[in-house]
Structure formats: C-alpha cells, structure tokens
Amino acid sequence: xxxxxxxxxxxxxxxxxxxxxxxxxxxxxxxxxxxxxxxxxxxxxxxxxxxxxxxxxxxxxxxxxxxxxxxxxxxxxxxxxxxxxxxxxxxxxxxxxxxxxxxxx
Numbered sequence: 001x002x003x004x005x006x007x008x009x010x011x012x013x014x015x016x017x018x019x020x021x022x023x024x025x026x027x028x029x030x031x032x033x034x035x036x037x038x039x040x041x042x043x044x045x046x047x048x049x050x051x052x053x054x055x056x057x058x059x060x061x062x063x064x065x066x067x068x069x070x071x072x073x074x075x076x077x078x079x080x081x082x083x084x085x086x087x088x089x090x091x092x093x094x095x096x097x098x099x100x101x102x103x104x105x
Contacts, residue, residue: 026105029102034097052079054077057097059092061089062078
C-alpha cells in the first residue's frame with residue numbers, strides 16, 4: 001500500500017500528532033506533525049534510544065541541556081545520541097512541521 005508522509009497534514013492540532021509507521025525489533029520509525037507545539041518549559045527528553053530526525057516540512061528549533069540551539073528547516077536532519085537531554089524549543093505556528101524520526105537502541 002502506497003502512502004505519502006506529506007499528504008493531508010492537519011493545519012491545527014491541540015497537541016503533536018505521532019504516527020508510528022514501522023517497528024522492527026528495537027527500531028521504530030515515526031511521523032510527527034507539529035503545529036506550533038513545543039516541549040514544556042521544564043521538560044527534557046532524556047531517552048534510552050538514539051534518535052535520527054529529518055524535518056520534511058516546516059521549521060523547528062531544538063534546545064539541548066547545555067544551551068545549544070539548533071534551527072531546522074525542511075531537509076535538515078540530526079542524530080541525537082541516547083541520553084542527550086534535549087527539547088523542542090519551537091515549531092512554526094503558521095504551517096505544519098512534519099518530522100520523520102527513527103529511534104533505535
């Protein structure tokens with residue numbers, strides 16, 4: 001069955017939309033759609049998995065616990081090692097931001 005990761009992203013959501021596309025063993029692939037959402041001010045991801053994320057559409061900014069900020073535009077990708085504390089600092093409120101995230105141990 002053919003699917004398109006960019007078809008029909010919602011224009012507005014009360015919270016991020018996470019679709020698990022594939023799981024295999026300790027690997028998981030997700031499509032995440034953000035419409036202006038960000039992590040809570042005191043919230044940090046500190047996950048046991050590595051994460052590779054590709055921004056397919058929109059724009060976003062990640063913040064790391066050491067204060068680094070990383071702005072992502074469509075086509076940008078980044079690998080976040082397991083246990084590296086980070087948060088979503090900002091996503092574009094004017095258009096959907098579509099992420100493709102791969103998690104593995």
